[in-house]
Each structure stands twice: as C-alpha cells, then as structure tokens.
Amino acid sequence: MLITGENRESPAPGTALLLAAAPAGKGRLIDAASVLPALAAVPADVLAGTAGAAAATVIELADPLDPQTVLTRIRAAAASPGPLHLYLAGQLHVDRKQRQLHLALARTAPATMRYTALPWHWLAGELKTRRPGTTTVVLDLVADTEAWQQVTGGRLLLGDGTRMYGRIAPARGRRTVVAPVHLKAVAAIWRSGARPPLAHLHEQAAAQAASEDAPDGAVLFGITPAHAPSHGPGHPVPHPSGHTTGPVHGYVTVPGPRSATAPVGGPTPVAADPHPAILAAARAGRHDEAAAAAAACENEALRAHGPGSVQVLHWLEVRADLARLAQDPARSCELWMSAADVRLGRQQTADDPDVEAAVDRAHHQWEQIRDAARARQLAPALVALRQRVPGRQRGALQLLQRRLEQLHGPRAGTTPSAPAR
Template sequence: MPGTVLLLAASPVGKGCLVDAASVLPVLAAVPPAVLAGTDTANVVELADPLEPQAVLTRLRAAAAAAGPLTVFVTGQLQLDRRQHLPHLALARTTPSTVRYTGFPWHWFREELRLRAAGTTTVVVDLHADAEAWGWLRGQVLECGPTVALYGRVAPPPGRRAVAAPTYMKAVATILRSGGRPAVEQLHQMALGRIAGEGEVGDLVLSGGARVEFAPAAPSLPVPGGYRPQTPVSALKGPRPQTPPAGGPPDGLVGLGDDPHAAISTAVQAGNHSEADALAARWEQAAAVSRGVGSEEALHWAEVRADLAMFAGDAERSCRTWMAVAAARLAAGQAVDAPAVEAAVDRAHHQWGRIGDAARARELGPALAELRGRVPGRRQGALDHVQRQLRQLQLQA
C-alpha cells in the first residue's frame, strides 16, 4: 500500500527566527519518496514556511485521511501563546504577541491524527523552543496522541541573535540519502549519534512517545564511531493509550483488545461506515454508563462518531454531534477558549458549511450562531460568517 509523507518546515520571518527550518527541505526532498515513507511507493507533500495555520491544517487533515502509512517530518520552533500557555509551531508571520492566531497549535496534530490506526503513523521532529516554551517543556510532555510514534529532539533557545540549524533533521535526511531505510527507532538513534559531537547537549529527546532528558556522559568512555554517548537523566512517559471503560469492553466487543480504533479505522477504509459508527456508539454508551455522560471517555467517543459522520459524507450529523460535544464540555465547566471546546465548535462550523440541504442548514444555523457567540474561536469574523450565511439561507426559504 502506498505511503504518505508530509514535509513541514516553518519558522518566523525576521528577528523572531530561532532556526533556519526551510534549509532542511532540499536535503529531505533529495530522498526518494519511498525511502522517506518506508514503503514501496509514496506521495510527498511539502510545506515550506507556510503563512496560515489553516493552510497547514488542511494539508495535515488530507494526509491523515489517506490510507496506508503516514510519516510527518516537522522542522521549526515552538512558542507558547500568552493566554493559554499552550505550545504552537511558529509560522512565517508568528510573533510572541500573535502566537495564538498565527501559529499552528500543537494539539491540532493530536486532533487530526487520533483516528489513525495504531502503528500506521510516525512523526519525526526537529524543534527549537523559545525560552517560555523551553520552560513549559520541563514540566509537560510534547506528544501527538497515543497511537502516534513520535521521534526527534527539541533544543533549547540558541544564543542571542543566533539562528540555529536543524542538525537532527539534516542528519536524518543524510542517513536516508546514503541508501537503505533503517527502522525509525534505529534511524533516530543514528541521527542522535551524528549530532552528539556538535555540542548540542541538554536537548529533550523524543523516542517513540516517551520523553527523555539527556546530559553529556563522562568524556573518558570509549565509544565506537567517534561520538560522545549521552546518558538519560530522567524519563517522562507519554499518555497511555485509550483504555476501555471500567468493567472491560462492552458486550460483543471482547477480543478486540484495549483499543478498538484499529477496527474502526479498518471499517472506514473498507467503506463500512455504519459498522464503524455502531462500534464507536457501543463504546460511547459503555463509557457513559461506567464513567458518566460528560466524562472524557464518553466525549472522546462522541468526537470519534462526529468524525465518522464526516467520513461517511453526513455533514449534518457530524455538525450536530460536534455541537453536542461542545455544549457538553461547556456544561462541564470547561472554558470557552479551552482547546477541546474551540476545536468542537470549529468543526461544527466547518461541517455546517458542507450541508447540502438548505432547509437542514437553516434548522441548525441559529443554534450554531448561539454557540459561536459563546465560543468565537481563533479565526476573526467566525460569528459574522455564520450570521451572514444564515441570512442567505433564510432568503432562500
């Protein structure tokens, strides 16, 4: 089955730039697509210094929907927004004061990749963090979801007025260009070995979903290959995979293991949308019974069903489900600018715009406008857009 590769290199223009991210793209682009993906054939999408987070989201969403293995290479810098203190991938127009609106929220990677089957998605990163993001990383885990294998490194801020080079990603590309395609874990270790002697100590190393902080080892230890080894000081494990509700899987689901996402993904790829939704519905019901309707487990499965409706081409059902998820999160006391709340309303808004039946769209419009009034989101003019579209629909009645 063909693979998909997304090459993303992004950094701000001007004095806010910490790393020359785009410099790695020619090196990666010189690697044959099949080698980048680790498959017989592959499609490659390249994003160089994108301007808008929505443009990145569109490409990521398309890549996540593709069948077969997906490999995402991300080079750039991390910054925190000053309102929620959440990490963002800085884009070309990002400044410290505009991160929330001009950067790509890191949790969007998790949102877009969450429905992919375990073992089919790899993210390789070479990131430099600004001072605030570096401090955040000391107590937090950077991840892309429980089913995604994340490898790479995050480096601290370079010296004042210095622009760093993406040496880890260039090492990855150089290894791949030399012939052969080692397993990603081996590739990761080989790349770390290449940059270990370049003075880049104190990095956070991401290995298969775990975060390990490294410090230089005693220089007297002999090491094959001429590079200094690094000794792990501490390890913070990433989030656990989704587990079944208390009491085990729902009736009829025993034998599928702890994570039914793979079965759902297989059903979707086979075009069995009703089967996929029925399976997700049973997990949602079981989570609601055992842990509560407003629990994260139940809301997770509601979100899965909203995405499944989208995959089935049922924009109305997807819109209604996303609105219900947003309302449930707000009723549980979550803030109007909480990432999960904003994501639910944004997706409801998007699906509403794809409803082909004008009468159905008119029916949902007022509720969406009310919800959008409470949750304006990051895109300026979102409420105005709903109100304007609703007026046009009402004129068609």
C-alpha cells in the same frame, strides 16, 4: 507530487508531509527550510515508510503563512489509510493568553501567536484519529524558554498510537539561528543508501548531529533506555549520548557498546550501533580510541561491501569528523578530500550537495592548519578539488589561492596568519 503507478492489489499508499517553518526576521530561531532540499533528495517511498512496497505521496510546506492552510494539509494527509510520516522542522512558543504550545509559521509574532501559529493541540487532534502504529512524527525543533518548560514537563503529547523521533533543543538566544541538524543527519544517512531501522537510524542521526553541534541539553525522542527509571508519560529520561530522550511507544533500547534495539513484543535484535560509543570516547578526549574504533568499522565495511561502497564512505567521513574533534585539521582535511574523491568516483556530480559538503569541510579544515609546511603539502590536492567542485560560496577558489600565496610568501612560517574571510 504522487510517485508510483496504479496497482489495485498494492498496499495503501504512504504519505510524507514535510513541514518546515520559522518566523521571518528577528523572531527566527532555526533555519528550518534549509533541510528541505536534503529531504527532497531522499526517495519518496523511504520518506513515506513504504520502502518500495506501495505508492508514495510527498507534500512539502516551506515557511507557510496561514495555520488554517497547514491544518487543511495535515488533515488531508491524516485521512490517508496508509502509513504517514510527518517531518517537522521549526520552533515552539507559548501564546500569552491561554499558555498553549504553538508551532511558529512565517508570519508568527509574540503578539499574534494565537492567530499566526499552528496550535500543537490541532496537530495532536488530527493524529489521534489515525489507526495506532501507522503514524510516525520526526521532530527537529527549537523551543523558547516558556515552551521548553512545557516540553520538559511532558506537555508535548501526540497520543499513544504515534511514534515520535528526533530532537527538541532549548533556544540559544534571540540572535542565534541554529540549523535542523537532526533531520539533516537523517537525510544524509538515507541519501548514502543506508536503510537502518527507525530507532537505529535516529540513534545514528543523534550521534552525527551531536558531532556537528555543541551539546545543548536537547531532548531526544525515539529511544528509551530499558534500565532507566520511569519519569511518567512524556518526561525525558537519561540517554547515553549526554542528551536526554523522551519515551516512544513500540521500541526499547539497551544502551552501551553492546546495545540492541527491537520492537516491543519481538525477540529479534538489531546489531549494535557503534556510533554512540565512538562519539562518547571522542567527547571524553579518548581520540585515539575513537579513531581506532572507526577505522575498524571502516575495515569491516570494506570486507563486507567493497571499496567505494556507501558503507565505507560513511566511515571515512566519520573518521574525518573525529579528526576535527581531535583538533587535527590536517588529518581531517586529508580525509574529507578522500571522501570527496570517492564520491566523485561514484559518479556523483560536482554540484551534488554531499560532494560540495565534503570539499567545503576539507577547505575549512585546511584553513585551520597552523603548520605552514603541512598546509602547503595538502594545498595542490585541495586546489584541484576546488577547481572541480567550486561550491556555492562565491570566490572559494580565489580565497584558497590567496592564502596559498601567503603561505609561500617571505613571511610564511610555522604559524601562518588567520585565513581571509
């Protein structure tokens, strides 16, 4: 779809290509297409990197079947003179004969890899023809064992003129299907109304994704610690989040609580991002410290932007997730309910994915509460929210009411039974 009017004096249109693909059936390692609704809700000019200054074209490819068709769409997008942002969610494999990296498509199988998957060098070849600095690739990929060796060995190259952000994680096994957590975090940040610089955006997304997902040794792209030793082109280097990060041309980052990010050659720094330090404190078990830092950030946002602002809402949700990490489900439930109330107060609809997510998380945390009295205390507010926001899980309100009846039953004690599933 083409978004904008016609203005011959405007800058060249930007293009965003959203490619989410994974094999159907047992070969699927990532639910790639699940991120497309969240990305599609982001304004087109934000996805395309034009920020309202020019036209924006968004192309969406959901579980495509044919690599030639995908190549044709990539080639057409790469031919545009304006900025190109390519978002890739999927999984990487190596073909048996030539040992080359491929991005799997919907019909990809190990025996037919060379004919049913997109060779990575096809993508690199199309992007190399573009003017340096006009191309940004955002990755959220899973790699099988052989592909992971190539990724960590520096074989994932797209050319010096292409900026790369995001993450590639090793597969967790044939039966484990993961979510594209990094791209979902990027979409959530943008949908909140925030527009941080790209390097800053992806630091925040990496921190949020890490709080949603167990550490998996992922390689992160988009920030290179300035003090880190060189590992050669394409090789990962340590990152303060506990993951690793691959180099990206054009940006450097000084990590730590007083870090600043700026374009190479430009002296203007960006304000320090508190998320990595807060997450590090939480993961180290310093939960009170992490909660206090997040509360301070929320208070600062409240003074700067006012109650009900997206900035305050963001830190409220960060605090809710920190309570989850601290294994305080009652507090987490309470904060997620507050976040849902704020979103509804901002005139977001009951079927808005962010509203549904807040209520779902509050419900999930409530189910983890082992103090029956505390669970009963929070239940009325949660039931009221569930009545307004039934969510997409069928029977969620009925499940909530059923467990509440159990809590009020004669055997209800300080340690209620596990919730019905």
